[in-house]
Amino acid sequence: MKTYLIVGGTKGIGAAIAARLEQQGHTVIVTARNRPDTPVQFYEWDVRHEFPAVSLPDVLDGMVYCPGTINLKPITRLTLQDFKEDYDINVMGAVRAIQAALPLLKKSSSASVVMFSTVAVQVGMPFHASVAAAKGAVEGLVRSLAAELAPTVRVNAIAPSLTQTPLAEKLTSSDEKIQASAKRHPLQRIGKPHDAADAAVFLLSDNASWITGQVLPVDGGMSSIKL
Numbered sequence: 374m375k376t377y378l379i380v381g382g383t384k385g386i387g388a389a390i391a392a393r394l395e396q397q398g399h400t401v402i403v404t405a406r407n408r409p410d411t412p413v414q415f416y417e418w419d420v421r422h423e424f425p426a427v428s429l430p431d432v433l434d435g436m437v438y439c440p441g442t443i444n445l446k447p448i449t450r451l452t453l454q455d456f457k458e459d460y461d462i463n464v465m466g467a468v469r470a471i472q473a474a475l476p477l478l479k480k481s482s483s484a485s486v487v488m489f490s491t492v493a494v495q496v497g498m499p500f501h502a503s504v505a506a507a508k509g510a511v512e513g514l515v516r517s518l519a520a521e522l523a524p525t526v527r528v529n530a531i532a533p534s535l536t537q538t539p540l541a542e543k544l545t546s547s548d549e550k551i552q553a554s555a556k557r558h559p560l561q562r563i564g565k566p567h568d569a570a571d572a573a574v575f576l577l578s579d580n581a582s583w584i585t586g587q588v589l590p591v592d593g594g595m596s597s598i599k600l
Contacts, residue, residue: 385538420466
């Protein structure tokens with residue numbers, strides 16, 4: 374069995390990943406701003422601050438960075454602070470976590486890092502300027518680190534479309550909103566946390582041992598199919 378660090382593992386996709394890994398018998402360590410309901414090993418951490426000085430295990434087999442933002446506004450209403458905040462949470466938080474975990478990941482025989490992008494990087498969408506810019510940087514970080522850390526640590530990302538999580542609550546707060554969004558996807562539904570979670574668990578596993586530097590769309594076909 375392996376040991377995994379899930380950053381942002383108390384809600385939504387992160388919680389689903391932690392649950393899947395626990396079900397498989399792995400050791401799961403969770404960091405987040407809020408304590409989880411499940412009795413996993415937990416450290417409180419706001420990703421906008423330095424990684425906490427905590428006792429992590431000697432070896433980590435994988436890390437998932439889940440925190441993100443959905444800051445949808447016209448460019449005329451986005452402030453420079455909006456762009457900075459989205460970048461700090463999506464990119465700099467990931468950098469802080471990876472720098473803290475990397476010495477432990479390098480001790481594993483099959484280490485893997487998974488981050489999260491968004492379908493809006495590949496598909497131009499109105500009102501997504503800030504989050505798409507930040508997640509575009511995530512994709513660049515993934516490819517750069519995959520090259521730098523090979524063959525010791527694999528680095529990949531998942532790019533979901535709209536997923537029914539607490540982060541997306543404003544976009545999924547009614548059946549009407551859900552159905553309208555579902556119709557824009559070739560598979561005619563929005564994502565569930567387990568859709569992205571199962572993909573992340575696969576990328577962490579030895580079944581993905583020949584995959585690195587990739588951004589995997591988990592988006593109901595939105596990025597590649599036109600209705």
